[in-house]
Amino acid sequence: MGIRRHMRWASAEALRKKVHIYETILNSIHEGVLITDPKGYVIFYNQEIALLEGLNPEDVVGRHLSEIYSQPLDTSEHLRVSRTAQPIRETYQKYFTRQGLEVHLVASTVPVLRQNELLAVYSVCREATHLKEMLLRTMQIQEIKADLLEGKKNSPAHSGRANFVFADIIGKSKAMEKVIRGAQRAMSGTANILVYGETGTGKELLVQSIHNGSPRKHYPFVAINCSAIPENLLETMLFGAVKGAYTGAVPTTGIFEYVDEGTLYLDEINSMSLGLQAKLLRALQERTYRKVGSVTEIPLRCRIISSINVDPMTCLQKKLLREDLFYRLSVISLTIPPLRERKEDIPCLIEYFIKKHSPRHSQCKMELDPELARMFQSYRWAGNIRELENAIESMICMAGEEKWLTCEHLPMYLKQQMEQETFKAGKVPSQLSPSLLDMENSIVTDALKKHRGNLSRAAKELGILRQSLQYRVKKLGIDAEQFRH
Template identity: 45%
Template sequence: MGSDPTFRQAISLAKKATRTQSPIMICGATGTGKELIAQSIHNASIRRDKAFIAINCAAVPKDLMEGLLFGTQKGAFTGAVDRPGFFEQADEGTLFLDELNSLDISLQSKLLRVLQDRKIRRVGGDVEQEVDARIITAMNMMPSEALQSGIIRSDLFYRLNVVTIVMPSLQERKSDIPELANHFIQHFNNLFGMDVKGISDPAMQKMMQNHWSGNIRELEHAIESAFNMMDGGQDLIQEYHLPAYVFQTKKEEISLASPADFSQEIDLPKMLEELERDAIMTMLDKCQGNVSKTAEALGLRRQALQYKLDKYNIQRVFIQKNKVEPSSDYI
């Protein structure tokens, strides 16, 4: 869902691809919805009644990947049994290879052979059998980068890259954030039995300013986190319900991720303490001095946060700044 032009263009191309059997390559950062697009293409194609088999190439050790893809023959190695591989399981259906750029180079050559001959041979077997699986692949990097770095064989790439769909990052389609956020609110209302109406304007402003390096998946988790922070009877997501990383700007992310940019020696322990203190102070303000909510938002136990409050003398600073009286749960 969304109305951003780059996103609508990707959806339009995906719909066109459902009419043919050509290989498809989906490119985009992690969390942009590549597998969802692949499954949607399958569900709208003539193969919809057959299997959709998905495998993450980065999640399987290379020693096991060959057997998973092509199957195994009993006696091929110790403990081997007759087991069909993903190509056989996806016969007449769709095989989705996610994070193709993580697939071992030696396996890429065998995959190319299968694509050309449409035949597979199980590991340890001596009989070839035909398979008819539509191949959809995905990479979390752009094709040009994968080719230049030698991660992907060029002959395999051109075989798979018949149709290319590029999924934009959430940073590139920020206008869709309100619609996506409302969708996830309805989803978690149904899941948790709650009745959250929406997001306050200040909270939405923070969400629009966030970089969302984890894309739509990160947005979904942020909404789920906010649901867990809300008290009974609250029906609007406020700033202090959002997780701490939503308040981190892109500039802060870059400065923390690039320590090599410092031109002189630094006291790392002292810097980390200052960052920790600032983060606690910021979230304490967002939670209006509520220690329990601050601890939950920071992913800490209440006792651990209380220790840090004492360590950095934050209680005294907060009381003087906000002119409040200390209590059991509110500073």
């Protein structure tokens, strides 16, 4: 008996060691790994996917997929593989966690079988944002080369890369009207333009509108994010290169040459290295440039519009931008105000984003709860329009078939921040206070009794919209029919 107990102990210890080895290896790789049992309960969740999804492995393991992700069960690839036992290879996925975080991944989902018995399902995934950018850049470069070979440099088709015009800019505030007027005055000229705006304010939308309203609209428009491309690659992309300029160099058409008399948009130019800024300055001063490895001067014909997401004075003080280059780039300066300084634009932006992201098959028009709309109006929106759009898209996903978008559908981080701001302002949100809910119930009930269940009259007396009263009646569980007798 003692020998048998020792063998069982040794076997269990060996199994524990093996599991520890496997977990250590899976937590050290650069791909996310998610493993579920056949019913969809998570049995392993490594550190990489935890970073991608912003979740804690301890809060995920043991829970069902439906508790972690806000997506319909019939669209879950894990559950589909559980049903079919057929692998799904390298698919792009966009989804939301229950905390409202938007995730972009490329994943393969594979069944683990033993003699036709399904033991588990695992996914191996990697973050897709950078892959998507690289793919897009590759496609653009291939298109550029193909067009140049076919002699289509001046084809109007190139202007399709700038899709927006001034009519696409959503906003009726005086601040935005001033920016648009300035941009419209500047669009017909040749002077360089510098656009300043915080992240998410819509700088490229404005720049594309300038291009499409200018005489250059029949020439190419190319946008480059200076912070996303290494310095040596960015220099070759801009100036081009000749064969032998560096090891492995092949003749390369630069963006300056390709754009010709079109518009080059340099986004986040404050992220460009000072050395490359000096080369750009020379090209702007001389209106000529040289390919990497060449001594031949080529005329610079394009108009350069650049943007920064840091205050210009801060850029200069911290030497993020050369002072002489700044003056060359900012012959015309445009400043896009943050959303918190043009809050009158928030309602029309909300309406636009709800329409944009609502499911096409939906039978009812989604609307924002009036109480939440007031909270949106007072919130600071640090991420500006981009944060607002992401919030609306996340809420629509969480709401499902419901008509009203409420606080319960907000991403968790946003809900917490809005509640904190509300408390700091000395206001108590009704959804957090049972006593206020009781008071609201009493007020609505009294108005309905007085007007015998007539929602329109009751809403008029309360000074709110009929649809707002309808929502409150539903939220409070009040039966309006009982007052109509």
